[in-house]
Amino acid sequence: MGYALNFNLIWRHFDKLWGGLLLSLELAVISIAVGIVIGLVLAVWYVSAGRVVRATIAAYVEFIRNVPLILLVYLVFYGLPTVVDLAYSAPTSFVLTLSVYSGAYLVEVFRSGLEAVPRGQLDAGKAIGLTPWQRLLHVRLPTMLRITLPALSNTFISLFKDTSIASVISVPELTYGAQWINFNTFRIVEVYLVTTAMYLVTGYALLFALRLVERRFRAAR
Amino acid sequence: MSDATNASSALLDVRDVSKAFGAVEVLRSVSLQVKRGEVVTVIGPSGSGKTTLLRCVNFLESYDSGSIRIDGREVGYREAGTRQRRSERDLAAMRAETGMVFQSFNLFPHLTAAGNIMLGLTKVRGKSQSEARKAAEHWLGRVGLAHKADSLPAELSGGQQQRVGIARAVAMEPKILLLDEITSALDPELVGEVLAVVRSLAEDGMTMLMVTHEMAFARDASSRIVFMADGGVSAVGPPKEILAAETSNERLRTFLARFRASHF
Numbered sequence: 185m186g187y188a189l190n191f192n193l194i195w196r197h198f199d200k201l202w203g204g205l206l207l208s209l210e211l212a213v214i215s216i217a218v219g220i221v222i223g224l225v226l227a228v229w230y231v232s233a234g235r236v237v238r239a240t241i242a243a244y245v246e247f248i249r250n251v252p253l254i255l256l257v258y259l260v261f262y263g264l265p266t267v268v269d270l271a272y273s274a275p276t277s278f279v280l281t282l283s284v285y286s287g288a289y290l291v292e293v294f295r296s297g298l299e300a301v302p303r304g305q306l307d308a309g310k311a312i313g314l315t316p317w318q319r320l321l322h323v324r325l326p327t328m329l330r331i332t333l334p335a336l337s338n339t340f341i342s343l344f345k346d347t348s349i350a351s352v353i354s355v356p357e358l359t360y361g362a363q364w365i366n367f368n369t370f371r372i373v374e375v376y377l378v379t380t381a382m383y384l385v386t387g388y389a390l391l392f393a394l395r396l397v398e399r400r401f402r403a404a405r
Numbered sequence: 406m407s408d409a410t411n412a413s414s415a416l417l418d419v420r421d422v423s424k425a426f427g428a429v430e431v432l433r434s435v436s437l438q439v440k441r442g443e444v445v446t447v448i449g450p451s452g453s454g455k456t457t458l459l460r461c462v463n464f465l466e467s468y469d470s471g472s473i474r475i476d477g478r479e480v481g482y483r484e485a486g487t488r489q490r491r492s493e494r495d496l497a498a499m500r501a502e503t504g505m506v507f508q509s510f511n512l513f514p515h516l517t518a519a520g521n522i523m524l525g526l527t528k529v530r531g532k533s534q535s536e537a538r539k540a541a542e543h544w545l546g547r548v549g550l551a552h553k554a555d556s557l558p559a560e561l562s563g564g565q566q567q568r569v570g571i572a573r574a575v576a577m578e579p580k581i582l583l584l585d586e587i588t589s590a591l592d593p594e595l596v597g598e599v600l601a602v603v604r605s606l607a608e609d610g611m612t613m614l615m616v617t618h619e620m621a622f623a624r625d626a627s628s629r630i631v632f633m634a635d636g637g638v639s640a641v642g643p644p645k646e647i648l649a650a651e652t653s654n655e656r657l658r659t660f661l662a663r664f665r666a667s668h669f
Contacts, residue, residue, distance in 0.1 A: 304511035307465055312525035312577055313501025316493050322524055326515040401515075 193369040194378050201375075204361030205382055211275065211357060212344040215282035219343070222283065223290025228320065230291070231298045241291065248288035254349050257281050261353045278350040286343050293339055297332035298324060330401045337394035341387055348383075358382060416441045416612055417581055422461060422471035431457045432468065433637040439581065444613045446623040448647075449633035450660055455616040458633070459583050462614065463503040464496055475502060476580060501529050504574030508586040510566040512558040518545060518569045519554040522576045530577065544572035548602045564595030571602055575611065582606070584615035600626075620664060624648050632657050 194201075230241045248256070261277040264270060272280070301324050309319040351360035362379040366372050415438035424432040431454045439445045447455045460466040462473055464481035467490070473480040480499055483489045491499065512521050519541040526537035545551050548568035558566050567587055574582055584603065588596040600622050607613060607626055617623055623630055623644060630647040632640040634656045640647055652658050 302511075304507060304509050305513060308505075308507065308511035308513065308573075310465060310497070310500055311463055311503070311505035311507075312573065313497045313499075313529040314525070315497045318497075318528050322528065323513055327513075330515060 187373065189374055190371065191374050191378070193371050194365060194374050197365045197369070200356075200361035200364055201358060201379060201382060204356060204358035205386065207275070207355070208344070208347040208350075208357040208359075209386070211279055211282065211347045211350060211355070212340075214279050215286050215347075216340060216343055218279070218283035219286030219290050222287030223294050226287070226291045227294035227298055230295050245288045245291055248285055249292075253281075253285055253346055254352060256285060257349055257353060274353045274355045275350070278347075278353060278355050282343065282346060282350075285346070286339070289339050289343075290336075293332050293335045294328065297328035297335075300331050301327045333394075333398045333401055337391060337398065340394065341390055344387065344390060345383065414440055416443075416476060417462065417614065418472075418474040419458070419462070420472045420474075422458070422468050422473060424457060424461065424466065424468040431636050432461070433635070434471065435633075435636070435638055436471075437631055437638060437641065439612060439614050441612055442610045443628040444607045444615070444626055445629050445631060446627040446644075447614070447616045447631045447633055448618070448620070448623060448660075449639070453633040454636040455633050456585055459505075459585050459614065459616055462581075462583055463500045463505055465505075475499070497529070501525070501577060502580050503583055504577055504579035504581070505583040506567070506570045506574050506585065506587045508589050510558070510563070510570045510590070512566055512569055512573070514558050517555050517557055518550060518561065518572075521558070521569055522573045525573065525577050540576055541572075544576045545569070547575075547605075548572045549598070562595060563591045564598045567591065567595075567599045568602055571599070571606075575606060581612045581614060584613060584617070586616050586618065588617065588619055618664075620648065632660070634660070 226241050226244075230238055233241075257278060260281045261274060264277075265272070305323055305327060306319060309323040314322065347357055348359035350357050351363060354360065356364075358379060362375050365375045369375070417437075417439040419435060419437045421434045421436055422432055423430070423434050433454075435454070435458055437445070447458065449455050457466055461468045462475075462480065467481060472482075478499070481491060481496065483491055490496075512518075513524065516524060519538060522541035522544060523534070523537040526532045526540055527534060530537075532540065542551060542554055545554050548571055550565060550568055550572070553561060553565060553569075558569070561569065570587070587603075588599050591599065596619065600619065603613070603615075603622075604626055625644075627644050629641060630644050631638055632647055632654070640652070640654045640657050646652075647657065648661065650658075650661065652661070
């Protein structure tokens, strides 16, 4: 065909991609960290709460899971500031959105893990005189973590890829960087090949690291 | 020698305890006493309420009426007669005074054998890591597993796991040890090693209340045997009396006959 691959222009602007990747990772790490806190707190609350709290948490989870992330991003970035008097940057807005979004997915992961902890282990914790808080901290959470690690890894990878949605509100992460290079150089095939490779390598690296952690925990079964 | 007159000297005093799961009465006015240093065995057909009774003693199960006292203190409720549950803190403190060994071992899978024993010692008894480690090693030695201190439960056989379970319970120095069918989940060749540990604890004067299907062990190790049927205590007495084939208690006779038929 007539199209000759030429990566020179990509390398010239590679800082856009590299900086973008770092920002993607930063967005993912912060959002996942906040999401873990949301997920853990709500999951623990859920399994020990009454019907009203459960229904409320379930509603949050269902809402988030049934609305496309891109819509949530628009709502928070364009919609929210017009309703309430708030001003925040695009990256902040996205982190806020992805945190709440990842929280909903992580509630589900943690909740099912907590419910899968065998009752006998909780009985054993009671029998040696641990308080409810100690049982949660030293018996239920460690076991829950080992049960949920595989699902957790998948969720983390997913959320990392979801950071590409931040490009729609001009957060200069990896996908945005790719778009910028495309618009300015018209090397669409090259730039998206390189970008895809960067997502792929990073995703695999994350997966590899998480699998190592999993293996360490599986040994402790 | 009547139990009623000696009730004050009983370490564990269960009085008229009843409990229903919905319409099913699992415990019907059960009373039994265990004195310090005694080994009392509860036998009976499955569904007779043995395990539920045991689980009421450390309040893993609540009960509807009656009273359970350990060393004179009401276990799960604030006062005998009232149904006001103790606070979770209180309950935890009370449970620390009873040890329990489970049919399915219930070791904490993320902790080593020593770690399983140390958890209660550090978090409940407030011992330092090194004190707790020392105690854990001592008790693992007692159950013949000194060399397995750093093994995870998954790396241990069923018999070894159960011996860790026993060590975890006795390391807390409980006033009474509750043993809930602790050999039922074990392969036959592993039963002996676990019962040997229980026997040596009995010889040391540990007070025990155990539910078991090991009749020979019950006969040899118990001070008294309680026979439960349909949620109630049907017979209590010394092993020789209870396990005698010619007992006048018809239910007990049927139970023993069935048991012999299936085990010999």
